[in-house]
Amino acid sequence: MKMRTLIKAALAAATTLALGVAAAAEPIRIGSVLSVTGPAAFLGDPQLKTLELFVAKINSEGGVLGRKLELVHYDDGSEAAKANGFTKRLIENDKVDIILGGTSTGATMAMAALVEKAEVPFISFAGAVVIVEPTKKWMFKTPHTDRMAAEKVFDDMKKRGISRIGLLSETSGFGQSGRKETQAVAAKFGITLVADETYGPRDTDVTAQLTKIKNAPGVQAVFVFGLGQGPAVVTKNYAQLGMNLPHYESHGVASDEYKRLSGPAANGVRLPSPALLIADQLAATDPQQKIVAAYTKAYALRWKEQPSTFGGYAYDGLMIAVDAIQRAGSTDKGKVRDAIEQTKGLVGTSGVFSMTPTDHMGLSLAAFRMLEVKDGQWAVVK
Amino acid sequence: MLSQFLQFLLSGVTVGATYALAAIGFTLIYNASGVINFAQGEFMALGGMAAVFLANAGVPLPLAIVLAVTVATAVGMLVEKLAIEPAGRAEVVTLIIITIGASLTIRGFMQVFLGKGSHALPPFSGEAPIAILGATLLPQSLWVIGVTGAVVLMLSWFFGRTLTGKAMLATSYNKLAAQLVGINTRFILLLSFGLAAALGAVGGILIAPVTYTSYDVGVMLGLKGFVAATLGGLGSGAGAVAGGLVLGVAEAMTAGYISSAYKDATPFVLILLILFFLPQGLFGKKATDRV
Numbered sequence: 001m002k003m004r005t006l007i008k009a010a011l012a013a014a015t016t017l018a019l020g021v022a023a024a025a026e027p028i029r030i031g032s033v034l035s036v037t038g039p040a041a042f043l044g045d046p047q048l049k050t051l052e053l054f055v056a057k058i059n060s061e062g063g064v065l066g067r068k069l070e071l072v073h074y075d076d077g078s079e080a081a082k083a084n085g086f087t088k089r090l091i092e093n094d095k096v097d098i099i100l101g102g103t104s105t106g107a108t109m110a111m112a113a114l115v116e117k118a119e120v121p122f123i124s125f126a127g128a129v130v131i132v133e134p135t136k137k138w139m140f141k142t143p144h145t146d147r148m149a150a151e152k153v154f155d156d157m158k159k160r161g162i163s164r165i166g167l168l169s170e171t172s173g174f175g176q177s178g179r180k181e182t183q184a185v186a187a188k189f190g191i192t193l194v195a196d197e198t199y200g201p202r203d204t205d206v207t208a209q210l211t212k213i214k215n216a217p218g219v220q221a222v223f224v225f226g227l228g229q230g231p232a233v234v235t236k237n238y239a240q241l242g243m244n245l246p247h248y249e250s251h252g253v254a255s256d257e258y259k260r261l262s263g264p265a266a267n268g269v270r271l272p273s274p275a276l277l278i279a280d281q282l283a284a285t286d287p288q289q290k291i292v293a294a295y296t297k298a299y300a301l302r303w304k305e306q307p308s309t310f311g312g313y314a315y316d317g318l319m320i321a322v323d324a325i326q327r328a329g330s331t332d333k334g335k336v337r338d339a340i341e342q343t344k345g346l347v348g349t350s351g352v353f354s355m356t357p358t359d360h361m362g363l364s365l366a367a368f369r370m371l372e373v374k375d376g377q378w379a380v381v382k
Numbered sequence: 383m384l385s386q387f388l389q390f391l392l393s394g395v396t397v398g399a400t401y402a403l404a405a406i407g408f409t410l411i412y413n414a415s416g417v418i419n420f421a422q423g424e425f426m427a428l429g430g431m432a433a434v435f436l437a438n439a440g441v442p443l444p445l446a447i448v449l450a451v452t453v454a455t456a457v458g459m460l461v462e463k464l465a466i467e468p469a470g471r472a473e474v475v476t477l478i479i480i481t482i483g484a485s486l487t488i489r490g491f492m493q494v495f496l497g498k499g500s501h502a503l504p505p506f507s508g509e510a511p512i513a514i515l516g517a518t519l520l521p522q523s524l525w526v527i528g529v530t531g532a533v534v535l536m537l538s539w540f541f542g543r544t545l546t547g548k549a550m551l552a553t554s555y556n557k558l559a560a561q562l563v564g565i566n567t568r569f570i571l572l573l574s575f576g577l578a579a580a581l582g583a584v585g586g587i588l589i590a591p592v593t594y595t596s597y598d599v600g601v602m603l604g605l606k607g608f609v610a611a612t613l614g615g616l617g618s619g620a621g622a623v624a625g626g627l628v629l630g631v632a633e634a635m636t637a638g639y640i641s642s643a644y645k646d647a648t649p650f651v652l653i654l655l656i657l658f659f660l661p662q663g664l665f666g667k668k669a670t671d672r673v
Contacts, residue, residue, distance in 0.1 A: 037493060037498070038598075039598065041493075041498035042498055042499055042500075045498055171643075171646070197637075197641075197642045198642045198643050199642060199645075200645070200646055202599075202601075202602040204396075204397055204400060204589070204592060204593035204594075205393050205396050205397045205592070205593075205634075207389055207392070207393040207396075207518075208389070208390050208393045208394075208634045208635075208637040208638040208642070209637055209638075209642045211386055211389045211390065211393075211638065212386075212637075212638060212642075215386060228500065229500040229594045229596070232500070232502075232594065233593070233594070236592075239509075239511075240511045240518050240520055241389070241511075241518055242511070242518065257499060257500065260502075261500055261501075261502050261594060263502070263509075264509075265509075
C-alpha cells in the first residue's frame with residue numbers, strides 16, 4: 001500500500017515536471033466555510049454571494065496568474081463544530097490553496113488549530129480581536145476588531161464630555177467578546193462603567209435592564225454591544241422608556257436592516273461603521289469611494305438586494321488573497337502567506353489595509369466612520 | 383422605587399403574555415391527543431412571517447392577517463394528514479418526535495422561501511407608550527394580553543359547552559371508547575391541529591410588532607411556551623396563561639433585582655422547583671385511572 005502511494009507520488013511529480021505548462025492551467029482552489037444558514041445567516045449569506053459574484057467576475061476577466069479561480073464552499077449552519085469538520089475536508093480532500101471565511105468568531109477559532117497545523121493561509125471574516133491577537137502565523141482577518149469599535153465609541157464620548165456610561169451587551173460570542181474589550185479599554189479613555197447588564201440574542205423585551213441602567217447613579221450614556229435583531233429591540237424599548245441619554249451601538253448593527261427594524265426610535269443613535277454603509281455620501285476624493293461604489297453597484301445588480309458591510313468583509317478578504325497570489329507569483333502556501341503579511345495600502349470596503357508581521361488585520365481606527373441616524377438616514381458625525 | 387418595580391412587572395407581563403399565547407397552542411393539541419406538539423413555535427413563526435410577506439407584497443394589513451392565519455391553518459392540517467395520521471396507532475412518544483421533524487421541515491421551508499432576515503409588522507394601534515405611575519407599556523402589549531384573555535375564554539367555552547370540544551376531550555382520554563360512541567377521532571385530531579396552528583399564527587402575528595419575527599423565531603417561542611404550559615399543568619388553558627405570566631414576571635424580576643446574567647436560567651430553575659413540589663403543574667388535575 002505504502003509502496004503504491006510512493007510510486008503514485010513519483011509518477012505525479014514526474015508528470016507535473018513534464019507537463020509544467022498544462023499544470024499552470026489548473027485552477028486556483030479557494031476554500032471557504034461560511035454560515036449561510038442558521039442564526040448567523042444574515043452575516044454568512046451576503047458573504048457567500050459576494051464570493052460567488054467576484055470569483056465569477058475575476059474569472060471572466062482572465063483569472064489570476066492566467067489560472068481560473070475555483071470556489072469550494074461549505075455551509076457550517078452557524079455551528080462552530082461543523083466549521084471544524086469542513087475545514088478538515090477543505091485541507092485534506094479538496095486540497096485548497098487558501099481558505100477564506102469563518103463567518104463568526106466561534107467558527108474561526110474552531111478552524112484555527114487545523115489551518116495552523118496544515119499551514120494553509122487563512123483569512124477570516126469574523127470580528128473578535130482574539131483571532132489576530134496574539135498573532136498566529138497563518139491567520140489573518142478583514143473586519144475591524146471589537147476593541148477598535150469600543151475605542152472609536154469612547155473617542156466620540158470623550159469629545160462630548162461623557163465619562164460615566166452603562167454597558168448593555170448580548171450574551172452571544174460577539175457581545176461577550178465586545179464586553180471584555182470594552183472593559184479593557186475603558187480606563188484608557190477615562191471612562192467608568194457604572195452599569196454592566198446583558199440580554200439574550202432572542203430576548204423580546206429589555207426594559208428591565210434599561211430601567212436598571214437608567215437608575216444607575218450618574219450615568220451619562222449607554223453603549224450596546226450586540227448583533228442582529230436584539231439591538232433593535234433595545235432601541236425600541238429605549239424610546240418606550242423615554243430615555244434621553246446618548247445611545248451608542250457597535251458595528252455589529254451597521255446595516256440598513258437595523259434602521260428598518262427600529263424605525264423612528266433609531267434617531268439619534270450613533271455607531272462606528274465601515275464606509276460601505278454610506279457609499280452614496282462619500283466624497284469623490286475619498287480613497288475608498290471608487291471601490292465602495294463599484295462593489296455596491298455590482299452586488300445590487302447581481303443579487304437584486306442592497307449589499308451589507310458583512311458582505312464587504314468577504315470582498316476585502318478575496319481581494320487581499322488575489323493581490324497576494326499575484327505578488328507571490330504562485331500559489332505556494334508559504335509565499336502567499338508572506339505576501340499577505342506584506343499587503344500595503346490595499347483599498348477595500350472596510351478601509352485601507354496595511355499588514356505587518358504583528359498586525360494581521362491591517363486597518364487603523366481611521367477606517368471606522370462614526371455615524372448618527374438623523375431622520376431615518378445615516379449621517380457622518382463630524 | 384415603585385416605578386422601577388412597576389416597570390419590571392409590566393416588562394414581565396408583556397413577555398409573559400407572548401409565552402402564554404405559545405403555551406395555549408400546546409394545551410390544545412395535548413387535550414386532543416396527549417401529544418406535545420413541538421411544531422407549535424413554527425406555527426407562530428409561520429403566521430408572523432406570512433403576514434409580513436403579504437403585507438410587504440402590498441396586501442392591506444387586515445387581509446394579510448386573515449390570509450396568514452388561513453395559510454398556517456392549512457399547514458397545520460397538512461402536518462396532521464401527512465405526518466401524524468400515517469403513523470396510525472404509534473406511541474405518543476413517536477408522535478412527539480414526528481412533530482419535531484415537522485418543525486424542522488417548516489422552519490427549513492420558511493428559510494428558503496421567506497428569507498433569513500428579521501422583519502417587523504406595524505403596530506396595530508400606534509407606538510406611543512402608555513405611562514402608568516412612571517412606568518411605560520406599549521399599546522401592542524395590550525393587544526397581546528387582551529387577545530390571550532379572549533382566547534382562554536373561548537377555549538373554556540369550546541371544551542366545556544360544545545359537543546365538538548367535549549368530543550375532543552373524550553378522544554384524548556380514551557380513543558377507542560370515543561370511537562365506540564361514534565366520535566370521528568380522525569377528524570377530531572385534524573381539527574385540533576388546524577385550531578392549534580390557527581391560534582399559533584394569531585399569536586405570532588400579534589407579537590410580531592413588539593418582538594420582530596424571523597424564520598427561526600419559533601425555536602425560542604416553542605421552548606418557552608412548552609415550559610409555560612408545563613408550569614401551568616398541561617391541558618389547562620388558564621394554567622397555560624398563569625404559567626406564561628409567572629415565567630415572564632420571574633425573568634423580568636431576576637433581570638431587574640438580581641442580574642440579567644441569570645435571567646435565562648430562571649425558567650429552568652422554576653420548572654425544576656414546580657415539578658418537584660407540584661408534579662401536575664399549577665393548575666393540572668391529578669390523573670385518575672378508573673378500572
